[in-house]
Amino acid sequence: MNIYFSDFFNVSPEALEDYGAFNISLLADLPLFIDPFLLFNSDKIEYRSLHDEMISYLSFLREKAVVGGLSAGLIGAWYRFPEIKQTWLGFSASGNRGSGLGSEFATALHRNLHKIFTDFGTERVTKGSHLEKLCLIGDGVGKDNISDFTTNLIHGYLLDYTQDFTKTHLREEFRCQVRAPKARFNYTTETWEHGNYDLPYINGDYVLLTPKDMLTKDDAWINKLDLFDHFNLIPPAIPDDQLRAQVNNYFLKVMPRRAKEKQDDEPTKKDRREAAAMTIREFPQIIDYYIRYKEEHGDEAENISAWKVAESKRLYGEQFSQLSAALAQHTNFYGLKGDTYEEALERVAFLKDEIENKDGYRLFYYKGEPIEREEDIQILYRLTWRATPSDLNREVNNGRGPVDFKVSRGSKDKTLVEFKLAKNSQLKRNLEKQVKIYEDANNTKKSIKVILYFSMEQRNRVLKIMDEIGISDHKDIVLIDARRDNKPSASTA
Numbered sequence: 054m055n056i057y058f059s060d061f062f063n064v065s066p067e068a069l070e071d072y073g074a075f076n077i078s079l080l081a082d083l084p085l086f087i088d089p090f091l092l093f094n095s096d097k098i099e100y101r102s103l104h105d106e107m108i109s110y111l112s113f114l115r116e117k118a119v120v121g122g123l124s125a126g127l128i129g130a131w132y133r134f135p136e137i138k139q140t141w142l143g144f145s146a147s148g149n150r151g152s153g154l155g156s157e158f159a160t161a162l163h164r165n166l167h168k169i170f171t172d173f174g175t176e177r178v179t180k181g182s183h184l185e186k187l188c189l190i191g192d193g194v195g196k197d198n199i200s201d202f203t204t205n206l207i208h209g210y211l212l213d214y215t216q217d218f219t220k221t222h223l224r225e226e227f228r229c230q231v232r233a234p235k236a237r238f239n240y241t242t243e244t245w246e247h248g249n250y251d252l253p254y255i256n257g258d259y260v261l262l263t264p265k266d267m268l269t270k271d272d273a274w275i276n277k278l279d280l281f282d283h284f285n286l287i288p289p290a291i292p293d294d295q296l297r298a299q300v301n302n303y304f305l306k307v308m309p310r311r312a313k314e315k316q317d318d319e320p321t322k323k324d325r326r327e328a329a330a331m332t333i334r335e336f337p338q339i340i341d342y343y344i345r346y347k348e349e350h351g352d353e354a355e356n357i358s359a360w361k362v363a364e365s366k367r368l369y370g371e372q373f374s375q376l377s378a379a380l381a382q383h384t385n386f387y388g389l390k391g392d393t394y395e396e397a398l399e400r401v402a403f404l405k406d407e408i409e410n411k412d413g414y415r416l417f418y419y420k421g422e423p424i425e426r427e428e429d430i431q432i433l434y435r436l437t438w439r440a441t442p443s444d445l446n447r448e449v450n451n452g453r454g455p456v457d458f459k460v461s462r463g464s465k466d467k468t469l470v471e472f473k474l475a476k477n478s479q480l481k482r483n484l485e486k487q488v489k490i491y492e493d494a495n496n497t498k499k500s501i502k503v504i505l506y507f508s509m510e511q512r513n514r515v516l517k518i519m520d521e522i523g524i525s526d527h528k529d530i531v532l533i534d535a536r537r538d539n540k541p542s543a544s545t546a
Contacts, residue, residue: 229254
């Protein structure tokens with residue numbers, strides 16, 4: 054069963070490894086993304102040049118915004134970008150379709166160019182300019198937006214990078230001359246230009262490779278939660294005595310108030326985060342000192358990201374191959390009868406059997422410790438949907454929140470599939486109310502809830518919740534036992 058770039062294009066994984074590229078899956082996006090800080094902090098001149106080019110483009114946008122209001126057409130041309138789905142990286146577990154950078158991001162960036170980047174290009178606190186600053190202040194801008202924007206701004210580099218590999222390693226039947234949109238920005242004409250490239254080509258589209266040392270997972274090095282959680286490290290780094298005293302005083306002032314309102318003796322992590330957010334809104338210059346702190350610890354970013362990418366290679370590359378081997382022998386999938394509910398449930402049953410009765414549980418462990426992430430079981434489930442008459446959509450959002458998967462055959466046959474971890478603090482609420490909301494929003498009464506547990510304590514918690522809300526032994530709820538200590542080969546996991 055073909056899953057990875059090396060499978061589809063008949064090239065050795067070692068060739069990709071030697072070239073420095075990540076061996077992507079061509080069945081589902083993998084949850085890796087380009088972190089612009091890794092470009093900024095790199096020892097490679099070409100990476101630092103890419104970061105400089107990104108900042109130059111933002112400077113161009115800022116200068117244009119100073120001149121006066123921009124028309125909707127220019128905002129669309131300069132600020133809005135499609136997701137570059139050809140990288141097969143990002144946050145979609147179904148195929149490689151994404152929403153890209155639409156009007157919300159364009160509006161947020163245009164609005165905040167002056168508010169956030171007041172000293173853009175002439176920073177006095179930090180060593181350089183950082184696009185990530187937008188997600189620290191701007192609402193509605195997250196890591197996916199920052200990654201998509203970064204990927205678009207270095208699109209030309211990725212095209213050249215992939216073309217060089219293609220010409221050296223791929224046979225003619227796997228290649229095609231394509232005209233790629235928005236390859237480079239021309240500052241003379243102030244337009245994005247197309248370019249012609251010789252690239253890997255499959256199923257009517259080209260494929261792009263990405264260097265591993267640009268990638269990370271989970272969060273960018275500079276991110277909002279990290280800012281909140283490490284807030285205590287920032288005030289001591291502020292050299293201005295008055296500002297430092299004001300920041301500390303305001304933070305201590307709002308913290309006891311929040312704890313008192315909740316009648317708690319000790320503030321919770323949530324309380325500390327909210328107090329930090331309030332303080333940052335009052336003293337936005339704090340952000341520059343946080344970024345400087347992250348710059349000074351940039352080597353840690355490279356080490357952590359390298360570890361995350363290596364761990365992703367092990368999980369999504371090497372261990373997922375075990376599942377593909379099992380899928381290749383499971384021919385029942387390709388002759389399924391019945392509706393989408395039966396089809397979806399059959400695939401859940403396959404995963405349950407692989408995890409509970411074979412070696413599938415190993416996918417969720419690293420060095421003997423469980424890796425409890427919903428995204429991993431979601432990607433595994435996506436891999437079971439090869440060769441199906443049904444349409445599988447990921448995170449369908451009808452205004453009432455996203456559901457993990459919607460399986461459909463037309464408008465009258467739809468089944469929703471939700472995956473949850475047993476440790477999820479909102480599990481009871483989801484089982485009791487949220488799934489019903491999802492069903493109403495998608496005009497269906499068919500849904501399957503899959504709950505993955507890693508200990509007897511978690512299992513008992515799930516059973517207690519199900520008993521409390523009266524859904525014990527409900528056929529639509531499937532529990533999967535991912536424990537390691539009850540498997541025959543646990544000692545070698």
